Amino acid sequence: MGIWSVLRSLALCVCALTAVSVSAQEKTGIKEGFSLKPGTARIVLMRPTVRVGEQSTGGLFEPNADWTTQAREHIVAELAKVQRVLGNVVIDYDEGMAGEAALVSQYRNLFGSVADSVIEYQFFPGNRLPTKKQDKKRFEWSMGPGMASLESLDGADYLLFINTHDAYGSTGRKALQIVGLLAGVSVVSGEHTGHAGLVDARTGELVWLNADKQMGGDVRTPEGAAKRVAQLLEGFPGRTEGESQ
């Protein structure tokens, strides 16, 4: 363990003690003029990234295997259930015999970086890059056209990426929060973030991104996971009427 991880956790402690909630954050971006007509596209769902655990008193993430397994099962089941309201065919990614797992995992990492950049430099007005300030409606992000040549994505029109991270406040963290409340120091207990994004498989363009730093729904239960998935897919382009939420 290096000095950086300790400094980072310390910084977390300090941040937590002085945190101001970010409420002016935007949550959704869609490429200008983009629309997805029901029944026209084939969407490939990449393996969702799910991390669930507790937040220690000092703010460290404590991974919990049982909760993560539960959450993954519930979220995947719920995604399968809501597919019919997404208006298009959604299939799970399958590497098949292409031998492209390494490359595809690089694209998953790249999506994570691009999504983080959108959240940091476009959704958060205080950090907005100059080129993103001129026209607030403009949503212009891309992962490059390289994916078009992947054999395992043959026939795919769009890729759907899902990412959730939950750290439930531990008893100690909640106690610290209460004492902080009495003392007038703001302590954030629990962290629930997630994002979902749709990428054009041929051009690599990010056509839709939905990100939330304060998500609802307890992903450890089927009902909570249903609420979370509904939140993640809020504003999904081309969805049909008659959804359950």
Place this chain on the structure above:
Amino acid sequence: VRSLLKSAAMALAAAAAPLSAAQTDYTLPPYTPAYEPRTVDERGAWMQADEYERAMQQSPLLVTDEGLKAYVRRVLCETVGHDRCDSVRIYVLESPHFNASMMANGVMAVNTGLLLRVRSEAELGSVLGHEFAHFEMRHILEDFKNRRGASDALAWVAMLGGISGTDTSSSQMLLLGSIYSFSRTQETQADLLGFKYLAASSYPSTASAEVWANLMAEQDATATGRKRKARHSYNAGFSDSHPTDLKRAAYLAKAAREVGDTGDDPRVTGHYEAMRPMLPRLLHSQVRMHDFGGTEYILGSIARMTGWTGELLFARGEMYQLRGNPRDFVTASQFYRQAIAQGFAPPVAHRNLGISLLKAGAASEAQPELATYLQLAPDATDASVIKALIAK
């Protein structure tokens, strides 16, 4: 409030007190194979490690050379024994830095920079044994628990100190220090268990201390190359995660004297044979670390074992060409020439020789080398540039 905080901090610091130096029993503890995680924390740590392993399997840094992979596994098994090594998954990663690491779930990651620096199977076994010891003693989980405990206490100390208007900076420093001293204690424990594996194996246990002595010598060479003075202190600094190399070399050498198994063969040739197919690649990334003194030291210590082979001479030429003083191009040309004469003559050797000769002002000698390069690699991406150089 203040005394309460102080005692809490002191209790934590005491929990992380360094282990006693007196250690004379070198027999191996019994081992339980097929270990499964038990507590909530441990299952969480394993799950996280499983995710890392998944990512590591797809890493572009992953070395695919079957011979090298099999070699590293053989050395681990030779060191810790088959009952211990069989469950370990080893991933060799292409990174020029000296490092190896162990995850909670039994994943061992080994950098190629480590392979380049150790000088025998025994030295490699010593480092791999150290890493395996972290796994056998469940150190990753314990370290996480310790960090959590200390940061929990830090949060309360900061909060209560703020409320009561007490200056808690010294308690906070104590807690922070306890995180590092705990980590150093674990490293020493892993050194000693790793040493026991080596003592019980067919390798000489003196190799453990030699790893650290060798690393210090490299640091000296790096410092000299950068016109600085190397300093080796015996005591670790406040925020050091490991004991100093000097201290490790000292206590491991003492242990080796007590065991007295100096007669075993450290097996030098096997190590260099296994590394040979990838050696040019590993040397190439080492040269690009821009560490002239350190790289020269590494090349020298390999050459002491294998002689100056074409691969080593070529890397030496690259070192000088990269540094790029006017005189360096003359030296680089000589080394490239010797490499080619020794039979290491890929197209790039002719190209680099040609370019070095050009920069050294020997254009007429450079022309045929560049022409040979184009002949051997007509489709090279820089072919048009080289053609232009010849035309001048």
